[in-house]
Amino acid sequence: xxxxxxxxxxxxxxxxxxxxxxxxxxxxxxxxxxxxxxxxxxxxxxxxxxxxxxxxxxxxxxxxxxxxxxxxxxxxxxxxxxxxxxxxxxxxxxxxxxxxxxxxxxxxxxxxxxxxxxxxxxxxxxxxxxxxxxxxxxxxxxxxxxxxxxxxxxxxxxxxxxxxxxxxxxxxxxxxxxxxxxxxxxxxxxxxxxxxxxxxxxxxxxxxxxxxxxxxxxxxxxxxxxxxxxxxxxxxxxxxxxxxxxxxxxxxxxxxxxxxxxxxxxxxxxxxxxxxxxxxxxxxxxxxxxxxxxxxxxxxxxxxxxxxxxxxxxxxxxx
Numbered sequence: 001x002x003x004x005x006x007x008x009x010x011x012x013x014x015x016x017x018x019x020x021x022x023x024x025x026x027x028x029x030x031x032x033x034x035x036x037x038x039x040x041x042x043x044x045x046x047x048x049x050x051x052x053x054x055x056x057x058x059x060x061x062x063x064x065x066x067x068x069x070x071x072x073x074x075x076x077x078x079x080x081x082x083x084x085x086x087x088x089x090x091x092x093x094x095x096x097x098x099x100x101x102x103x104x105x106x107x108x109x110x111x112x113x114x115x116x117x118x119x120x121x122x123x124x125x126x127x128x129x130x131x132x133x134x135x136x137x138x139x140x141x142x143x144x145x146x147x148x149x150x151x152x153x154x155x156x157x158x159x160x161x162x163x164x165x166x167x168x169x170x171x172x173x174x175x176x177x178x179x180x181x182x183x184x185x186x187x188x189x190x191x192x193x194x195x196x197x198x199x200x201x202x203x204x205x206x207x208x209x210x211x212x213x214x215x216x217x218x219x220x221x222x223x224x225x226x227x228x229x230x231x232x233x234x235x236x237x238x239x240x241x242x243x244x245x246x247x248x249x250x251x252x253x254x255x256x257x258x259x260x261x262x263x264x265x266x267x268x269x270x271x272x273x274x275x276x277x278x279x280x281x282x283x284x285x286x287x288x289x290x291x292x293x294x295x296x297x298x299x300x301x302x303x304x305x306x307x308x309x310x311x312x313x314x315x316x317x318x319x
Contacts, residue, residue: 047110051165052080054105054120054153071105071170075122075151080107081131085114096128115158119206122170124148136212138203146219147202147234150174154206173209174234175200175275178312179255180284181229187292189265192258193231195219199251200235200275209277211238211249229287237277250274257292265292280312 054071071078082093095107117134125148130138134154139147151170157163177197196218201211219233233253239246251273257266266288275281 047112048159048161048163049108050111050159050163051106051108052118052120053165053167054078054122055167055169071122071151072099074149075099076124077122077128078104079121079123079128079131081119081121081134082109082111083117083119083134085112085116088112088114092131094128094131111159113159113161115156118155118157118166120153120168120170121150121206122152123150135205135207136203137206138213140202147174147217147236149176149234150204150236152204152206152209171209172278173204173206173236175237175277176280177233177235177251177253177273177275178280178282179231179287180282181287182284183229183286183288186223186226186229187257187265187288188226189259189292190226190257191223191260193221193223194256194258195221195231195233195253196256197233197235197251197253199249199273201238202236204236209236211236214238214249235275237275248274248276255287257288282312 056070076099078097080095080097084092093109095109097104097107119131119134119137121129121131121137123129123139125139125146127140137152139150150173152173153168153170155168157166196216198214198216200215200217201213202215202217203211203213205212215235217233217235221231235251238249240249241247251270253270253273255268255270256264259265268287270283273281273283
């Protein structure tokens with residue numbers, strides 16, 4: 001009986017110890033959690049919450065120089081890049097938004113006190129631009145990340161404890177080339193139009209709004225409605241210096257009509273095409289004159305572009 005009693009006593013002690021252990025576990029966990037919350041994130045020390053708010057776009061319709069519209073009415077994508085202060089080692093911060101995001105046009109970020117370069121780019125591309133260099137925001141030269149109508153803002157912002165919200169308005173950085181065919185309709189065998197153009201740029205300096213690279217750009221349009229005959233492509237105008245004089249570069253544009261088998265059935269080469277930021281260069285005329293399987297070079301020599309930033313400059317195909 002004594003041995004049995006001792007065994008019962010030993011079991012009872014083990015039960016009490018186990019119960020005490022289980023009771024201590026949540027206390028220890030709570031204590032650990034409390035200590036974790038008390039340790040500040042070293043990456044967030046001495047940072048200030050800053051909100052960047054894109055108010056609107058200017059010159060959104062290419063005609064009214066003072067037209068102001070909401071960014072979501074014109075552009076589907078927005079990229080905001082914040083570059084570190086001089087001497088800081090952390091990487092740039094790039095935030096990308098689409099029109100479907102509830103906060104489209106507004107970004108909040110904790111920033112260190114000091115001067116940051118901030119670049120905001122609104123566009124209609126299907127991918128985000130490369131923003132490694134704040135003075136050369138790059139889109140691709142091909143149709144994978146084509147240059148679309150693009151608006152920019154850039155500035156050096158001195159972040160202080162009182163900065164709060166930065167309100168910005170974007171301005172157009174692109175020029176448009178528009179081909180307006182006066183043909184009765186596009187021939188039935190044509191299923192695609194390809195534009196290959198050089199002289200402009202697929203990258204832009206958001207501080208100066210000038211193109212930064214000499215690019216060979218491409219764009220293609222699938223033709224489903226043969227009665228629709230207006231096609232538009234975009235570029236960032238750039239300057240070329242010759243004999244100490246800076247002049248806007250002109251485009252050479254090759255437009256090729258492709259049939260269902262991938263054959264080129266019509267091609268036109270437009271030379272010396274002037275383009276200006278925030279203006280449309282419009283080329284109108286009968287593109288398929290003479291039928292298909294005819295190739296023609298068209299010159300734009302001697303034509304002048306107005307110096308105003310907004311409006312349309314008409315040119316006749318075949319001039």
